[in-house]
Amino acid sequence: MKTSAEAQLQRKVSSTHAGSLTSSSTVKESMMVGFDDVQLQLLDWLTGGNRNRQIIPITGMGGIGKTTLARHIFEHALVKQHFDICAWTTISQTYNVRETLREILYQVSGDSRDDFSDENELGEKLHKCLWGRRYIIILDDMWSVEVWYKMRFFFPDYNDGSRVIVTTRLSNLATELTNSNSIGMRFLDDVCSWSLFSKTVFGDEGFPLHLEEIGKKIVGKCKGLPLSIAVVGGLLAKSELTPKYWEHIEENISSIVNSENDEYCLRVLKLSYDHLPAYLKPCFLYMGMFEEDKAIRVPELMRLWVSEGFLKPIINKSSKTIAKEYLRELVDRNLILVHKLGAVGNIKYCKMHDLLRDLSFQEAEKQRFYYVLGQHCPRGINSQHRIVIPRSTSAMTVRDAMETMSSRARSFICDDDTVSQLPDFRFLRTLSTYKYSGEYLDENVFQMVNLRYLSARFRERFQIPSSISLLWNLHTLIVYCRVGEPPVEIWKMHQLKHVEFNDVGMYLPDPRSGHSDVMMENLETLKGVIDFNLNEEVVKRIPNIQKLRIIYMDKVMERVKFLSYLQCLSKLESLTCLIYNGSDDEYLQSISFPHSLKKLYLGGLTFHLEEILEKIGSLPLLEKLTLNCGQFGRRSWEIVEGQFPSLKYLRLWRCWNMECWTLVGSCLPRLEQLHLSYMELLEEFPSEIGEIPTLKSIQLEYCSESAAVSLKKIVEEQEELQGDPSFHVEVTLSNVSQELQSLATPNFRVVKG
Known part of the structure; x- marks a missing residue:
């Protein structure tokens, strides 16, 4: 019986080890390309001077090469020479601590007995075998930190440089295992x-x-x-x-x-999909409906998740916060890829690898989660709850599909412009359309009282009807058309959270005074409003507004006082304000910003900037500032100590007449990105720029060559002090002289624009 048990365990260890090392019968076992630098880094951590037992996670999506890298390290001659004991085990999703410890013990000592009373006795035996010997243990394919918590005491920390390598698809698990060295696998170039x-x-x-x-x-x-x-x-x-x-x-x-x-x-x-908690599975499946290689706008994605009802309510958390947490979880599990970050580190666009998209698409199809219209219209489309019409779907297919769809649909998302009619979607909750007929929407859409999300682009002039107030469940309204104006009834839509008009903007009517039922306490985003009549009456109706984009076109200076009411919006975090036809500095004097502001974009400016920059510099939470146009009347800008305490991103674009820029004392302590465009008169950068510890990048576009040369000197100073500066510079000019081109280095790039 003992011999039989030994043979069974040996076969199990051998098959587990082989199964974790080979990715496919068609792949040569020793194949590893593109990770030489990562392998060298890992070998350095394994054999380096740190004597404490270290855990080194290797993270990345399935199939990206985590196990292959671990295998090459495990079989490396230097590793076998450096460590007294080498063992490998695969944890997997349905782990068994007892069997895992037995596998390691067998590789360490050859002991295959199965008469241990419990896990602790087995673990103590392993601990004794490892004690006083330098070991490396590979824990392949870990899905839960709990398995490590149950086993960690059996791996002694004898101050001899022992190591534990963990491969996992969960990036957040790596941070739970260690706060030091870890490796994130990247895609091959x-x-x-x-x-x-x-x-x-x-x-x-x-x-x-x-x-x-x-x-x-x-x-x-x-x-x-x-x-x-x-x-x-x-x-x-x-x-x-x-x-x-x-x-x-x-x-x-x-x-x-x-x-x-x-x-x-x-x-x-x-x-990876099977291991998702139930609340994340619909969010992952939903990703498959987006076109291949599409960069998905994260705010739009999160609003769609909300409208579809995917978010599990949590006390004292907004739907936006919950959606951000869901997205972060999917990113940490390497199921969603970060495509583009915002200026302050937020995820702006995300993507899916094609294979993961195929997976979500197939799983969604099995579960009838949604239906993406292809070249042939299925007979069963009348029973689908979510219908997606991709771009460039043939007009005939769309027409046939429309004839068979029924009112059972809950979501209808169309990126195609061939649809002019919709069925009677009386239970529809999500409607995203492209270039529809305004006449049709006027007659039908605003009778869909269950709508939560409405995004529509219109081919022609369209006037939003007063019947919009019947959509009492609507929380997202996005309307793009040539000309239009919302009715005053929009102020009665209590559930609205996000309202967005096209880039040229719409005029929003004043709410009727004396009406107590027009408080829009849920409204968080309002974008694309022209000559917004900000007054006491309006401010008290939008007390929780967080994001505002307004455009002032009118020359009438009595509208200037509207900007003074901005300070009353105590929860405002992001403000975009475009001011045209306002040459008088009275605009400047009237603007007052709330201290809650984190992002500020001012555009179309014609007035002097010095005074307004003093106001902006005092904002305690401001992280991102963009100034588009304007001029420096005194031809200089001085930032004094204490100003811009939280600023991470600063961009100046066509801000005329600035010849001199000085920094006094400790200012801009958190600046990470600096971007200057078309500032031709600036001759020199302040040397204090190079001393900002958080600075990562400086971009200089179409400015003077002398400013670029001064930046090069700052880079050289930091290279002498630090060896390798923490920030990089990129200079773009229409005409690049040979002298400037000769200054180019990896930290100082010169590009001809």
């Missing part, structure tokens, strides 16, 4: 992707020239994911070497990747 593909298909042989062009197209569609490249390469390695066949692979690469080797790719990635 074009060069490394091509190298991996070439080696997978042809090994050390040369790549045939007649297949190179189509081969690069195939690699491009893999989007830098090693798993995808390896699966496609493995298939082509055993296929016919003809351009025609490879073109077939390129045209059908998504379906081929997901079907090759028993849908191996999707099975690997599906583990």
Whole structure:
């Protein structure tokens, strides 16, 4: 019986180890490309001078190469020489602490007994075997920090430089395991992707020239994911070497990747979906309805999640806060990719890798979560609750679909401009449309009393009807049309949270005085209002406004006093104010900002900036400031100590006449990004700029060459002091002299615009 148990455990350890090291039967086991720098860093951490036991997480999405990297480290000659004991075990989602400890103990001591009374006795035996010996343990594919908490006491910290490597798809789990060294796996760049593909298909042989062009197209569609490249390469390695066949692979690469080797790719990635908590699954599935490679605006995505009812209410938390937490969780699980960050570090745009999008699409299809209209209209579309019409869907398909849709639909999202009629969607909650007929919407849409989200673009002039007030559930209203004006009844829509008009703006009528039922206590965003009549009556009706975008076009100076009421909006965090046709400095004197302000954009300015910058500099929470136009009457700008205490991003664009810029004392202590455009008269940067510890980047566009040279001197000073400055400079000029070009370095880029 003992011999049988030993054999069974040995087979289990061997199969687990082999299964975690090979990604596909088509992939050579030793294949690793593009991570040489990461491997060197990891080897340095493993064999470096730190004597404490260290945990080193390796994080990234499924198929990105975490296990492959760990395997190469595990088998590296330096590691085997440095450590007395090397052991590997796979944790997986359904972990068993007892079996995991047995696997490690067997590799450490050869002991395969199964007569331990409990986990503690087994763990104590492992602890004794590890004590006094330098060890490295690989815990592959960890999904929960609890398993580490249950086992950590059995891995002694003998001050001998032992290490534990954990591979996980959960970035937030890495922060729970350690606050020091960790590795985040990145996608392969074009060069490394091509190298991996070439080696997978042809090994050390040369790549045939007649297949190179189509081969690069195939690699491009893999989007830098090693798993995808390896699966496609493995298939082509055993296929016919003809351009025609490879073109077939390129045209059908998504379906081929997901079907090759028993849908191996999707099975690997599906583990991430299966491990999602129930409240995140609909948010993930929803991502599949966006077009491939689409950069998704995060605020829009979160508003859609809210309207679809995906968010689980939490006491004392707004829906926006909950949506941000959901998004962060999906990012931490490497299911959503951050595409673009905002100036102060917020996620502005996100994306999905094609394979993850395919996964969400397939799972959504299985669960009838939504239906994306293809080239053929299905008979069962009349039972679909969420319907998506992608851009460029044929007019005939759209027409046929409209005839079969019923009122059961809850969501209708259309990016196509071929739809002119909608069925009777009486239960519709989400409606996002593109270039619809205003006449049709006037007659039908505003009878959909269940609508929560309405986003519409109109082909022609459109007047929002007074019947809009019947939409008593509406919390998001986005209207883009050539000319229009909302009715006064809009002030009665208590549930509205987000109201947005087109960039040229709309006139918002004044609320009727004496009406006590027009408080819009839920309104947080109001964008695109022309000559907004800010007065005491209006301010008290929007007490919780957080984001405001207003445009002043009128020359009548009696409207100037409106800007003084901004300070009454005590919860305002983001303000965009465009002022045109206002050449009088009375605008400047009347503006008063609330201390809650975090982001400020002032555009179209013609007045002197010195006085208004004193007001702005005193705002305690301001993180982002953009000034578009305006002029410095005294031709200089002096920032004194204590000003701009929280500012992270500063941009000046066409702010005329500034010749001299000085910093006095400790100012701009948190500045991270500085961006100056078309400031031709500025001759020199203050040297104190280089001493700001948080500074990361300076962008100089179409300014003077002397200003650029002064920046170079600041960079050189910091290089002498620090070795490598914390910030980088990029200079863009129409004409770049040879002298300036000769100054270019990795930290000082010069670009011809």
